[in-house]
Amino acid sequence: MTDRLPDVADPAAxxxxxxxxxxxxxxxxxxxxxxxxDLVLERGTVHAVVGENGAGKSTLMSVLYGLHRPxxxxxxxxxxxxxxxxxxxxxxxxxxxxxxxxxxxxxxxxAENVVYRAEPGRRGIFDRRAAExxxxxxxxxxxxxxxxxxxxxxxxxxxxxxxxxxxALHREAEVxxxxxxxxxxxxxEVDSLIAVVRxxxxxxxxxxxxxHKVQEVLAATDRVTxxxxxxxxxxxxxxxxxxxxxxxxMIGRGLQPAVNPRGTVSSDPxxxxxxxxxxxxxxxxxxxDVSITVRAGQVIGVAGVSGNGQREVVEAVLGLRPVQSxxxxxxxxxxxxxxxxxxxxxxxxxxxxDRPGMGSAATLSVADNLxxxxxxxxxxxxxxxLSPRAVRSQATELVRRLGVRTAGVSAPLGSLSGGNAQxxxxxxxxxxxxxxxxxxxxxxxxxxxxxxxxxxxxxDHRARGGAVLLVSYEISELRALADRVLVMLxxxxxxDLDAxxxxxxxxxxxxxxxxxxxxxxxxx
Amino acid sequence: xxxxxxxxxxxxxxxxxxxxxxxxxxxxxxGVMAAAGVDPLxxxxxxxxxxxxxxxxxxxxxxxxxxxxxxxxFALPARMxxxxxxxxxxxxxxxxxxxxxALHLPAPAALLLPVCLLAGALGGAALASVAxxxxxxxxxxxxxSTLLLSAPAVALTSYLVRFPLAESGxxxxxTPRLPDAAHLPSFPGTSYTxxxxxxxxxxxxxxxxxxxxxxxxxxxxxxxxxxxxxxxGGLSVPRLTLGTLAAGGAxxxxxxxxxxxxxxxxxxxxxxxxxxxxxxxxxxxxLAGGRPALLPVTAALFTxxxxxxxxxxxxxxxxxxxxxxxQAVVILVLALRVLASRWTARRAADAAGRKG
Numbered sequence: 108m109t110d111r112l113p114d115v116a117d118p119a120a121x122x123x124x125x126x127x128x129x130x131x132x133x134x135x136x137x138x139x140x141x142x143x144x145d146l147v148l149e150r151g152t153v154h155a156v157v158g159e160n161g162a163g164k165s166t167l168m169s170v171l172y173g174l175h176r177p178x179x180x181x182x183x184x185x186x187x188x189x190x191x192x193x194x195x196x197x198x199x200x201x202x203x204x205x206x207x208x209x210x211x212x213x214x215x216x217x218a219e220n221v222v223y224r225a226e227p228g229r230r231g232i233f234d235r236r237a238a239e240x241x242x243x244x245x246x247x248x249x250x251x252x253x254x255x256x257x258x259x260x261x262x263x264x265x266x267x268x269x270x271x272x273x274x275a276l277h278r279e280a281e282v283x284x285x286x287x288x289x290x291x292x293x294x295x296e297v298d299s300l301i302a303v304v305r306x307x308x309x310x311x312x313x314x315x316x317x318x319h320k321v322q323e324v325l326a327a328t329d330r331v332t333x334x335x336x337x338x339x340x341x342x343x344x345x346x347x348x349x350x351x352x353x354x355x356x357m358i359g360r361g362l363q364p365a366v367n368p369r370g371t372v373s374s375d376p377x378x379x380x381x382x383x384x385x386x387x388x389x390x391x392x393x394x395x396d397v398s399i400t401v402r403a404g405q406v407i408g409v410a411g412v413s414g415n416g417q418r419e420v421v422e423a424v425l426g427l428r429p430v431q432s433x434x435x436x437x438x439x440x441x442x443x444x445x446x447x448x449x450x451x452x453x454x455x456x457x458x459x460x461d462r463p464g465m466g467s468a469a470t471l472s473v474a475d476n477l478x479x480x481x482x483x484x485x486x487x488x489x490x491x492x493l494s495p496r497a498v499r500s501q502a503t504e505l506v507r508r509l510g511v512r513t514a515g516v517s518a519p520l521g522s523l524s525g526g527n528a529q530x531x532x533x534x535x536x537x538x539x540x541x542x543x544x545x546x547x548x549x550x551x552x553x554x555x556x557x558x559x560x561x562x563x564x565x566x567d568h569r570a571r572g573g574a575v576l577l578v579s580y581e582i583s584e585l586r587a588l589a590d591r592v593l594v595m596l597x598x599x600x601x602x603d604l605d606a607x608x609x610x611x612x613x614x615x616x617x618x619x620x621x622x623x624x625x626x627x628x629x630x631x
Numbered sequence: 632x633x634x635x636x637x638x639x640x641x642x643x644x645x646x647x648x649x650x651x652x653x654x655x656x657x658x659x660x661x662g663v664m665a666a667a668g669v670d671p672l673x674x675x676x677x678x679x680x681x682x683x684x685x686x687x688x689x690x691x692x693x694x695x696x697x698x699x700x701x702x703x704x705f706a707l708p709a710r711m712x713x714x715x716x717x718x719x720x721x722x723x724x725x726x727x728x729x730x731x732x733a734l735h736l737p738a739p740a741a742l743l744l745p746v747c748l749l750a751g752a753l754g755g756a757a758l759a760s761v762a763x764x765x766x767x768x769x770x771x772x773x774x775x776s777t778l779l780l781s782a783p784a785v786a787l788t789s790y791l792v793r794f795p796l797a798e799s800g801x802x803x804x805x806t807p808r809l810p811d812a813a814h815l816p817s818f819p820g821t822s823y824t825x826x827x828x829x830x831x832x833x834x835x836x837x838x839x840x841x842x843x844x845x846x847x848x849x850x851x852x853x854x855x856x857x858x859x860x861x862x863x864g865g866l867s868v869p870r871l872t873l874g875t876l877a878a879g880g881a882x883x884x885x886x887x888x889x890x891x892x893x894x895x896x897x898x899x900x901x902x903x904x905x906x907x908x909x910x911x912x913x914x915x916x917x918l919a920g921g922r923p924a925l926l927p928v929t930a931a932l933f934t935x936x937x938x939x940x941x942x943x944x945x946x947x948x949x950x951x952x953x954x955x956x957x958q959a960v961v962i963l964v965l966a967l968r969v970l971a972s973r974w975t976a977r978r979a980a981d982a983a984g985r986k987g
Contacts, residue, residue, distance in 0.1 A: 427862075427863075446865065447862065447863070447864075447865040448865030448866070448867075449865075450865075451864075451865050452865075457863070459863060461859070464857070464859045464860075465859040465860060465862075465863045466860070466863065467857070467860060468853060468856035468857035468860045469856075469857070470856045470857075471852065471853065471856045471857075475849070475852070475853070478849065479853060479860070479864040480864050480865070482846050482849050482850070483846045488846050491845060491846075492844055492845055493844055493845050493846045493848070493849050494844070495843060495844065
């Protein structure tokens, strides 16, 4: 999609914007998710709301759709203030939203889903034919090909998304919010979604497109509002901006680059990933010919906007996701066919990005959380027994050594702050003394002080000769920790830089540009 | 944000809520009795006597044995978040397996007793195990498959005692009386209470030990707390599911074998499932909140409710169904607890949920 529309988006002079948010602030407990944000959606435009995970995009859109009530600020629709107590108010005000996770009845037909809560019919009798006609008419209007009689659970995700869009249009939505609509789509489906979005805008519908993918912003939108940490960092006109400018506003110019002293890097590769290929799957990005080498005493950073295949590479290394082709070797041994348990036993420790869902169990005690993976070997276990006392004393020692603040090792992990919970995960994985440590987003949801301590722990680990594969979306973190930085875009490594060369400008450009960077001949 | 979750989680629910559930149930029962014109104190006195008086305690302890085993049948898989509602089928299959061995294996008591108990345990385990691959391979929830598999298993035993195994010349659908070698030895002066109690208590001790002091018990608790965390740690969730379900089914099958090998030493159609041991065992396990060490206490409570309500009916003319009402109230209160904690969890998740 290169046919970007040149400024057709200029609104008719004097007409009020289709929707407007003024000074919206939304707090969740102590966390300020959105802080005094203004957003103007001009009629008939496609407006990108972009930002990294946690920047406040979804929260802001939930306010616009009546899902969250703001702590401060007002919502205007066509120039008039509206009070949205629930999505029903929002729908009545002509707003529609397509959520990341679709809200459809799988066992009902497309037509039945589209007209749900606004069914055509007379005297309580549902007029199926009218519903199907209406769907055909709507899908014709925006150039979509959807069979109104198909059962929704037989349809691919891309088509289900169209059903959601039709549903909003059937209810006469004039402002349509699409929340990360491409997260579940294949590349072909993305292109046709973008075409639909452009058609809608041309017909006068206003679209708010929530995304963190810069390519989509450039291809589909007229205006861009960039959020970071709950505040607006840039308001741009798509036709007059660049990918680099958007990425810069998204990730920000971080803190001062931290000093990153080099350790001695041995020549033995610990991890060798060769020509890894993985197919795209629902909720998983594809991976194209990725090769990565991590040596002892080295931190290799993987940069990129999230969703460009970093997670999938990590899961392939850990044995959590099957690969199409390519190899993963640890100390020269091919790991093909080995499961998570075997790979961990061979010496891979892992701090996953999804701490509550994967890296820990909130309801178990700190001590139990620290025991996983150590629970079948001395000193915790021996001759078929697991000693609760040994579990607690090891936990006490680790908690002390890493300075975890907790009411005690018997307290449930869920009672700890994010930073302390992350230190528990890190403590458990470092305690393996595994030659390879895979770390994703180690300081996500962690306050600044704990974040610095976590960085120090990782650098200490490297100084002891550990090999670290670090996935991060934060450039400042990569610069602080990594010896080399690889950039991933759309499943491929698009740049391989020495940490000294990995300035924010260079990384930002590599993270955004699709085909400009040459594919490197792999990180030696 | 997780601080908030910690604060919202009601303090010390672990002990307060189950106790509260029992208190609420007793108050509801008192209200029902008062409404029916019976002095609640007299009613409860009759209930406790009905279970614990000298003439009744023998039968009550035998019921306690069955209820305790059935509480294990539910509690063991529940430790990893799987709910075994197929206790009736596992109980009946265990009972019939023990009866078949006892009737067809001419062996001395020293051999026959353990073999029959083992056969019962295997029968129950075999049925419960079917639910594991259904869950891990075909995504059929254990709570549903165990329940649905139960009825045909009970029907199968019903058929067996009516036809192939029926006692000839009897109008009651039952097997012949088991040979003496298959009779569990009673304690002195009792006729119902027998070595089965010792066997079940040993199984309970084993379960408490495995739960608290072995790597497998730890893995089960991890899988129960967070499947994603378990998979991340390399634990085999399918194998743990199979293991806990087989263990739970074995406990139920053992209960069936013990019942068949006690007075009147036969498998009588309906006699295993009619007293409601399965449901009482589930209630006891829920009240114990999954902690195996508490099961004897809660099983004793539900034994009193189950057995004592018959005495209450006899003495003060309150229908014995009140015992079941009280069980149901306890479960309802516990279920409300689950709802409440889900609600607070959602509040906490909202508070934490500031995804982009």
